[in-house]
Amino acid sequence: MQQKTRAFLKWAGGKYSLVEDIAKRLQSASQEADTLVEPFVGAGSVFLNTHFKHYVLNDINADLINLYKELQRTPDEFISDAKKLFVELNNHPEAYYGYRTQFNESIDVYERAILFLYMNRHGYNGLCRYNLKGIFNVPFGKYKKPYFPERELYIFAEKAQHATFTCQSYPEVFKKLPNNAVVYCDPPYVPLSKTASFTSYAKGGFDLDDQARLAILAEQSAFEQQTPVLISNHDTVWTRKIYAQAKLDVIQVKRTISPKGNGRNKVDELMALFHKD
Template sequence: MKKHRAFLKWAGGKYGLSDVIRKMLPQGDCLIEPFVGAGSIFLNTDYDHYLLNDINQDLINLYQILKEQPQRFINDAQRVFTPENNQPEVYYQLRSEFNASDDPYFRSLIFLYMNRHGYNGLCRYNKSGGYNVPFGKYKKPYFPQAELEFFAEKAQRATFVCEGYRDTFARANTGDVIYCDPPYVPLSKTASFTSYAGNGFGLDEQADLANAAEEVSTEQGATVVISNHDTIWTRKIYENADKLKSIKVARTISQKGNGRKKVAELLVKYNKK
């Protein structure tokens, strides 16, 4: 199977792990992702139907628009990727227009532009909901035309929703497969980066997600696979899982380039059938 990259740069994206994760996912009619992010697992699996959720409304609006108006959106987005727009003053002007706008189409165009022109491909909002990633200073930001086209084509099999993960779990039917890629448990107190949508995903939510996974596999007959850091604490909250697999992964996000070492990740599976 040819591997497909997401069109967005994304902290914690699963492109590099998609083969390992795919092997843990059983067959089924529908793959449900309560934390879809940039969609690498969606793009690198083959299910008849997908239910893709994220708490980030900008992300879901962008996906919905790309599904419904692919050619118009791709053409308009390409016009924003010009050398003239790859300047800090233009970036900050567009960012400020984005934060002032409530038009989903305009916000989707600028969201893609900021994702490729902003610092390190981060997606971050302040407490009042304003996008606040600084300018990235790239020589020539890449316009992901082929990736956008592939996503738009595959999105015809997907339903996109923006809600809490518990609501998405409630939609699962017997035989469905759920893959969860939540914000990870921090490895250290300074490494906590969970504000993708301005909402914290703390230890209470981590434990609740493990409970939800166990419930949906027992009561609704769905299989659930979750990714997280491999720590004493995550092993404790996932102690009722049916399978645990630890893998070493090279980290690509770090303040210091030399700090990019391998860390252990955990893949857990709840499968009560």
């Protein structure tokens, strides 16, 4: 694979370190596919580091998809306007919390997109988190000088011209799979412990019933419609049970979301490939 491209967003659970593993499995599953469908696109590392003619990129987080659409629509204007917020004056708690309030009160899609990018780079640990009322509540991140990802934004915007962005539930995405496609799913992971989960990054959450439902949709897609599906998740008794019909590979991944050093150990992840041989 050629040099990897980083996403312009900081994102918990991003797949930058695994894109070679994922791309290899997607290619082996369907060498003829011309469309990659991602029901949980997140920061888009897989999108950025694969080579399909077209992409269907979905996420239930409306602010994320709105940001992608605005960047896709007017990249030069968007990047220029976003850059104006990345100044020393705005790298302080008072400024951050003021913009966070402005974001939560705004109904203007362009303004929300600009502020979403600002908060992603100035907020704590790149988290994207909302309370049950849908209010963005990530605290200030205290970074010395937040990086403005100008180059990464332009790369994303250029490749986004080959993408269709949607904000739907994952079952809706599976209902509308195009012909000659392959699917990669990066759902919110099954918690490794009862205390490992945090408030969802989109209203509604993703529980164990959703995990099982996604596995059933993957089976139906692969075995009834001949559209292969690859899913990433933690390696647990539960995931091995619901992915019983898939080809399972285990890979070790370094976790970096925990603020504590001892919370950054390697953990086992499953790559579950649903594919009709």
